[in-house]
Amino acid sequence: MKTKRFAIVLDTRKCIDCKACTVACKAENSVPLGRDNHRNWVTEEQLRGKFPNLGQSFTPGQCMQCGNTPCNRVCPTKATGVNADGIVTVQPKKCIGCKYCMTACPYNARYYNDEIGAVDKCTFCAHRVYEGRLPACVDTCPTKVRVFGDLNDPNSEVSKLLARHPHRVIKPEMGTKPFLFYLI
Amino acid sequence: MNVAARQQKDNMLLGMSGVGVIAGLLAAAATFAQGHSHAFNVTREIPWGVLVSAYEFLMILAAGLALLVSVGLSLKLEQYAELSRKALVFALASMAGGFFLIFMELDHPVRMLLFAVTSPNITSPLWWMGLFYGGMIAVILVQLFLLVRGVTLFRRVMGMAGVVATLMVLANMGSVLALLENRPFWSEAFVPVHFLISALITATSLGALLVFWERLRMESSVPLPEREFMVRAGRFLFFLLSALAFLIAGKLGSGLYAQPPGEFSALMTLLNGPLSLNFWLLEILVGLVLPLAILCNQWTRTPTGVVIAAALALIGSFFMRYDLVIAGQLVPMREGGLEKGEQLLSYFPSVVEFGLVVGSLGICLFLFILAEKFFAGRRKTS
Numbered sequence: 001m002k003t004k005r006f007a008i009v010l011d012t013r014k015c016i017d018c019k020a021c022t023v024a025c026k027a028e029n030s031v032p033l034g035r036d037n038h039r040n041w042v043t044e045e046q047l048r049g050k051f052p053n054l055g056q057s058f059t060p061g062q063c064m065q066c067g068n069t070p071c072n073r074v075c076p077t078k079a080t081g082v083n084a085d086g087i088v089t090v091q092p093k094k095c096i097g098c099k100y101c102m103t104a105c106p107y108n109a110r111y112y113n114d115e116i117g118a119v120d121k122c123t124f125c126a127h128r129v130y131e132g133r134l135p136a137c138v139d140t141c142p143t144k145v146r147v148f149g150d151l152n153d154p155n156s157e158v159s160k161l162l163a164r165h166p167h168r169v170i171k172p173e174m175g176t177k178p179f180l181f182y183l184i
Numbered sequence: 185m186n187v188a189a190r191q192q193k194d195n196m197l198l199g200m201s202g203v204g205v206i207a208g209l210l211a212a213a214a215t216f217a218q219g220h221s222h223a224f225n226v227t228r229e230i231p232w233g234v235l236v237s238a239y240e241f242l243m244i245l246a247a248g249l250a251l252l253v254s255v256g257l258s259l260k261l262e263q264y265a266e267l268s269r270k271a272l273v274f275a276l277a278s279m280a281g282g283f284f285l286i287f288m289e290l291d292h293p294v295r296m297l298l299f300a301v302t303s304p305n306i307t308s309p310l311w312w313m314g315l316f317y318g319g320m321i322a323v324i325l326v327q328l329f330l331l332v333r334g335v336t337l338f339r340r341v342m343g344m345a346g347v348v349a350t351l352m353v354l355a356n357m358g359s360v361l362a363l364l365e366n367r368p369f370w371s372e373a374f375v376p377v378h379f380l381i382s383a384l385i386t387a388t389s390l391g392a393l394l395v396f397w398e399r400l401r402m403e404s405s406v407p408l409p410e411r412e413f414m415v416r417a418g419r420f421l422f423f424l425l426s427a428l429a430f431l432i433a434g435k436l437g438s439g440l441y442a443q444p445p446g447e448f449s450a451l452m453t454l455l456n457g458p459l460s461l462n463f464w465l466l467e468i469l470v471g472l473v474l475p476l477a478i479l480c481n482q483w484t485r486t487p488t489g490v491v492i493a494a495a496l497a498l499i500g501s502f503f504m505r506y507d508l509v510i511a512g513q514l515v516p517m518r519e520g521g522l523e524k525g526e527q528l529l530s531y532f533p534s535v536v537e538f539g540l541v542v543g544s545l546g547i548c549l550f551l552f553i554l555a556e557k558f559f560a561g562r563r564k565t566s
């Protein structure tokens with residue numbers, strides 16, 4: 001059986017910036033309070049047009065679970081690792097708090113979690129996924145911006161979406177090969 | 185020689201550095217009490233602050249001193265044996281100050297010692313740092329032994345080993361920044377070369393200051409051999425500062441000409457942004473222009489002039505490290521980290537971070553003076 005390769009496909013046209021995904025993530029993963037402490041986020045894009053003809057887009061984001069991980073390369077103690085299914089993880093007991101991975105991440109996806117004493121980041125809610133459930137952010141979204149699935153399964157919804165629609169990734173020039181795809 | 189006056193000067197410097205050590209210990213206590221996130225002003229977007237830049241300054245100084253001594257040993261420059269011994273002792277003291285800073289910066293330094301051995305990641309420049317530091321310390325200790333005991337055998341070999349060890353340290357320190365593709369301001373060969381030249385500048389400057397301090401302690405005028413050393417050091421410092429100025433001009437030129445995204449924004453933080461005062465006043469004027477002006481002609485390149493230029497160059501070097509580390513992080517990786525209407529992130533060290541930096545400099549000086557008292561005592565009894 002082929003190894004799974006998890007990915008998320010986002011249709012940002014549906015995003016209403018309700019922040020339900022960030023709240024769900026914080027609740028599900030016991031993310032501490034505080035401005036700096038979040039595993040996912042929603043970026044407000046620039047306003048388009050002039051009043052009264054205005055428009056705005058929102059771009060949710062989280063750890064890109066990169067195929068070419070700069071964080072994994074720079075971690076001196078292998079606290080950062082990559083599962084076979086592509087989920088990038090952190091072993092808190094090995095983290096020395098050097099924050100090299102935070103400096104190396106092109107997406108500002110990591111933060112230092114004082115409560116666990118280690119760097120923390122989105123793990124696609126691996127504890128839920130391995131039980132057959134969806135990540136909290138995917139599950140809670142009222143407009144279904146995010147679709148989660150296995151890219152190695154050609155019949156999965158993510159595979160079909162990427163086949164049907166043009167899509168982009170964030171900062172492709174970094175060579176990180178992100179596995180968060182944004183439909184254009 | 186007035187022994188009492190010499191001891192008084194040593195004790196004065198010991199006292200001053202002791203105050204620094206106490207400040208550092210108080211700051212360390214505050215760090216343990218409050219936790220890093222409250223004691224330091226680093227953030228998710230700017231994870232490395234003044235502790236990292238000051239640590240780099242002290243380690244680069246140590247590597248530079250060890251490199252100059254190693255070159256001297258390789259070339260069998262026996263007339264500098266005593267100064268070489270002092271320089272090596274200062275290098276070890278500087279490393280102690282640097283290790284104090286990095287131990288305070290890391291959230292779990294004990295884990296580092298454990299997992300660097302049991303779970304090494306050889307793709308990480310930070311992992312190699314530990315290995316190369318170990319190599320450099322081992323070489324320094326052997327060189328120190330050979331110099332203190334007056335053993336001339338193996339000096340040349342240890343000199344060459346020292347050159348290799350220190351160049352590995354400097355190249356690796358540069359690669360910690362230079363290998364980060366997401367930080368275009370750091371991501372080029374400029375950084376390791378910059379570190380090498382900075383190491384030689386700080387080491388030469390400190391060498392001149394060590395000679396000056398020794399003369400001040402002895403309350404005598406500078407004898408001819410040391411005058412010649414100071415003038416030579418001044419010429420060498422002029423050459424190094426010119427090379428650094430050329431390197432900085434090249435970096436500015438290439439960044440301003442092509443305006444590559446990320447790098448251009450970081451450059452502008454230095455030229456007319458939040459770091460512009462540091463850059464123009466402390467890096468360029470104090471760290472480059474004034475020393476170059478003093479050292480460029482024989483009328484001002486006197487022992488006194490060289491000491492002034494050396495002190496200025498050291499101050500400039502400290503701020504060069506700070507500006508390099510901070511400018512590379514002020515440009516956000518994504519817009520979410522910015523306050524509304526802002527284009528750049530901001531950072532200023534906290535009181536605790538200041539205290540730790542003062543503490544590290546205090547530890548460096550304190551250990552050096554103590555060591556010199558020890559060596560002076562040994563010379564009296566032997």
